[in-house]
Amino acid sequence: GLLRTLAEPLPVSSEGVRERKPFYVMKALVQEALVMQLLTHSSPNQLWVFPGIPPSELDPSKPGTVAHEVANMPPWGARWVSNGADADIKIAVPRMGRGFEMHVENITDEFILGLQTPLPKLIIKRGFTEASAKAAVELVERKVRALQRFIKRVVERQVFAPLVEQAGFDPREARVRLHWGIPERPELRIGDVLRAFELGVISREEARAMLAEAGWKLSPSGGGGDGR
Structure with missing residues (x-):
């Protein structure tokens, strides 16, 4: 059934394919591949060309060489000046896979679904009508009420009842209940206050x-009255 598809592999008698991985494994592999693709293609590769420099300058592990200085150059815009006529810098920008943005959006949607509230989506996304919102x-709200x-x-049952019983009362008679929400405050009428004072x-x-x-x-000092 559905749970077996989600959690169990399925043997496949096909050449080159031993089994179909469970859905949760496939999903994890896709997300890992997206992260690796982002790390691999987020910045361009650079080829620094300095014709005529000796091989000793091409050792990136040796401080002071051209290769070492280039490899350890800060990423925020350091610049080199060369008097070599054929010196050049070639930048190779790798192309991102098609549909990468859709996968990123899907991961974002899953995160918002995990929050169990549509408010972030309603605020940051366009196209929602009043009815859909x-x-x-x-x-x-139905999930919250459940x-x-x-x-x-x-x-x-597991907190209130034992505490009431330990205090020496019958939980069924005490009927201690948990009520959600802000307690409703009755409307204060002046006539009721005066009547309660008279009584x-x-x-x-x-x-x-x-x-x-x-x-x-x-007044702070108080007015007339019978002093009750």
């Missing part, structure tokens, strides 16, 4: 703090 975000449900079950549910200081948080300008 929304569909991509919804797909990732992962949250799994973590919730594990934490509640003695909250103190005068607590009522003043709530009113100040709601935007009321209250």
